[in-house]
Amino acid sequence: MAWSTRELAELAGTTVNAIRHYHRIGLLDEPERSHNGYKQYGTDELVRLLRILRLVDLGVPLAKIADVGAGGVTTTTILKEQSAELKSRIVRLQRARADIAAILRYDAPTDAPAGFVAVAARLSESDKSMLHITNRLYDADAMTDLRRMVEFDADSSDAGPAIDTLPADADEETRERLAADLAPILARHLVDYPWLTNPVKHLSQGPRVTQHTFVEALAALYNPAQLDVLARAGNLAGRTTG
CATH class of the missing domain: 1.10.1660.10 (Multidrug-efflux Transporter Regulator; Chain: A; Domain 2)
Incomplete structure (x- = not known):
């Protein structure tokens, strides 16, 4: 027939x-x-x-189906590749589902950096942008530590919000005061997370790329007064722990 x-x-x-x-x-x-x-x-x-x-x-792309029989490619080979791809996709989907659940639970912004949903509402736009970039520069362990630092900062000090709203022409007294407020927190982080002084092992990009990207991002996202306060606080914290 x-x-x-x-x-x-x-x-x-x-x-x-x-x-x-x-x-x-x-x-x-x-x-x-x-x-x-x-x-x-x-x-x-x-x-x-x-x-x-x-x-x-089974989700096999048509292009791969066409490869069956060509150059020794077998259906088994194709299915093994597809199984690995599906496994990776499932992991991504599970992660996405967990992120969505966290965003809904905390009523967080949809653009909240991954892993920082719980504190996203307390982050400035510049801080969120910086964390998005940092997530591409450091490994998962480093980002976990950074999340703990952000959570600690949000719960223990008002220095962060004050720096977030600091105008570019802030006076010397204000800069000194904010740097002094922030320094003990940074010093605590340097003690709790020693890798901060030498983060090479936690980089997901090369050191030069990381440094260039980090410097460019800081200059673009924060005004001169904010950068000055961060630099002063970093120097004070370094002297305290050194």
């Missing part, structure tokens, strides 16, 4: 357009035609189509 394109599509549970697409990309050979020019599909084409659809159901 021979089937028309539409009959084959209905039998296989797909569409005429899908079959035509498989023909165009070489996945499905063109069948013989009847004397009036209509395609006539037989059992071989039906089986081939069902096998293609089975791999499609």
Whole structure:
């Protein structure tokens, strides 16, 4: 028995357009035609189509299905690759679901940096932007430590909000006061997280790229007075712990 394109599509549970697409990309050979020019599909084409659809159901890209049989590529090889890809995708989806749940639970901004949802509402736009960038520069362990630092800062000091709103032309007295307020917190971090003084082992990018990106980001996201306060506080903290 021979089937028309539409009959084959209905039998296989797909569409005429899908079959035509498989023909165009070489996945499905063109069948013989009847004397009036209509395609006539037989059992071989039906089986081939069902096998293609089975791999499609398993999530195998059409380009990989086309590779089967070429250069020693087997279905087993393709499925192993697909299994690894699905495993990676599941991990990403689970992480995304957990992030979404946290955003909803804390009513946090949707652009909250990953891992910082719980404190996102207390972060300035500059701080959030900096954390997004930092997340690309440091490894997961470092980002976990940074989250703890941010949580500690938010709970233990008002220096952060004061620096966030500091105008670029802030006077000397204000700068000194804020630096003095922030220094003990930075000193505590240097003691609790010694890697801060030599973070090379926690970099996910090269040292030069990290330094350049960090310096450029700081200059773009914070005004001169804020940068001055951060530098002063860092110097004070370094002298305290040194």
